[in-house]
Amino acid sequence: MVKAVIFDMDGLLIDSEPLWREAEIKVFTSIGLEFNDKMCRKTMGMRIDEVVLFWHKQFKWTSPSIDEVADQIVEELIKLILEKGKAMDGVYETLKSLHKKKVPMAIASSSSMKIIGNVVQKLEIAKYFAVIHSAEFESYGKPHPQVFISTAQKLRVNPEECIVFEDSKYGMIAALAARMKVIVIPEKKDLNASWHTISTMKLKSLSDFKLNLL
Secondary structure: OOOEEEEOOEOOOEOOHHHHHHHHHHHHHHOOOOOOHHHHHHOOOOOHHHHHHHHHHHHOOOOOOHHHHHHHHHHHHHHHHHHHOOEOOOHHHHHHHHHHOOOOEEEEEOOOHHHHHHHHHHHOOHHHOOEEEEHHHOOOOOOOOHHHHHHHHHHOOOHHHEEEEEOOHHHHHHHHHOOOEEEEOOOHHHOOOOHHHHOOEEOOOHHHOOHHHO
């Protein structure tokens, strides 16, 4: 029985994946890397410090530092979110219907609390969530399951009693590893990909969600 619903944030609640790619390409290009959209997608769903570390291992630039690059990407992303961030289809309807049924909800995101705070404020959705948790407080980000396990603990429910909404492969793997059910809502380009066949369910958007699916 599902006792709580956990939402990823980027690409699930807010249409931020294109903004992440824009921010990453701008910053990585500024330090001399030939960075492109395909490279961004390779690390989609990972924590930003782990993204920068991933590419540093390949390109080994000397300056700026990994932390400085990560901070620059975050600042650029927040600017883009405040300028043009918008909710994904079906977000408000889904949150309202779950709230009406008094289903506890949480956000469990790879993004930092600074980013989460700006997104929640931009979309005006803070009132719906009993718990908001970031993988920045865990030793490892997704695909490690700890961010979801910690979120379940904060909700005071067992992982097996949670269902997670995710858009990325790494997020799906993390939720399944936490022994949670997972509804995947992938980017349009990934709708026919094979990686989400191991999820509990796939939807085209949150607009397709109905309470009887829980």
